[in-house]
Amino acid sequence: MDNKLTKIRRTFAAQLTAKHKLKLTIPNHDSSEATFELFLREMQQQLHKKLAKQNEQLLHESNGNSPLFIQKKQLQKDIEDFQLLEQRQDARAIQQLIERVEHMAMFNRKRDIGGIASSIQSSQLPNEPIVMSPIKFNSPLCSYRALCSELVERLNWPAEVFASEYDRCFCKTCYPLPMPNICQVNTGNKYPTIIPRNWMKFGLKVDGVQAKVHQIWDKWAVSYHGTVPSAALSMIKHRQICLPGDTLFDGTRLAIRLGHIPDQKAFFTSPTIRYAAQNHYATSMEFTSQIDKCVYTAKIVLRCRQMPDSFTVQGQTLNNSLQNDSDFCDLIPDDEIEWKTDKRGSVIFDGLCVHLKKVLTHENNFQQTTVHY
Helix, strand or coil: CHHHHHHHHHHHHHHHHHHCCCCCCECCCCCCHHHHHHHHHHHHHHHHHHHHHHHHHCCCCCCCCCHHHHHHHHHHHHHHHHHHHHHCCCHHHHHHHHHHHHHHHHHHHHCCCCCHHHHHHCCCCCCCCECCCCCCCCCCCCHHHHHHHHHHHHHCCCHHHECHHHCEECCCCCCCCCCCCEECCCCCCCCCEECCCCCEEEEECCCHHHHHHHCHHHHCEEEEEEECHHHHHHHHHHCCCCCCCCECCCCCECCCCCCCCCCCCCEEEECCHHHHCCCCCCCCEEEECCCCCCEEEEEEEEEEEECCCCCEEECCCCHHHCCCCCCCCCCCCHHHCEEEECCCCCEEEEEEEEEEEEEEEECCCCEEEEEEC
């Protein structure tokens, strides 16, 4: 793991150098460790100077969603992420960071623009320093992220449930099409993770003791559960799944939602957000943004970590939702798209996923059109 972290550290440093347009030259792959350490120290100093300059520029800025404010938040997060690699204490954060760095390196290679990882490892020019060429990275000025953040603020949930360091946007700008739809980071997890394209994921706090004891970040599968905001907050507060018939904190008994299969004392998830976000599970709500004054329909889905071998894999149960006789998701067959469990404590929630669709009303013909992000 130490060798992998060393490579990731160097790769991430190269990515940050290009992303924030630092005036640095990347040492070649066979440079000494001391040479790399000098480069890394200079990189961190330049990042901190850039952050201090942006803080000065924001002294008179009151709009928390301005491009400069969003850019500053992204720079601050990049600095904090690199410090995580230095400290090597937060296993969850490091695992997600490794995944992100590897995805970006893969994206750069696919675009054939001198991918960072390959340039560090390449031995074509062993005695020459590698000078980074301009590379297109995830935009720090993501308007979709800002809109989703505004919606989450409107939910008025307790700030204590969120872990913003694990926020991740999967819109077309932040997670471009050449990047993979499926990833398999941990060999101990036999279920691949399907990327929630066109969604914004807000990190949720997870109990550190529980995560460590059960090796959640290494072995538990990623799944999704569509629901409504009030039910989602209740599940997060209970810190586990509740089954029909359970008595909740407020004294009410959990009932099966109208239209769902009766007499099923179980909890249902899916490995793909495309299925979990179906109207039968995730009910749409209307949202008017104060940022761009536009109207959106919004959905929320909880991202889960699910104990392996604690659920039954089964086929879809939404026959009426099928359109054009096609599968719900082109990555998972319909006969494996639903996971069913009746085991409490086998599912935890580590993310709140948000999806927005802009609604445009044409005054001339009074017809409504939806634009997909």
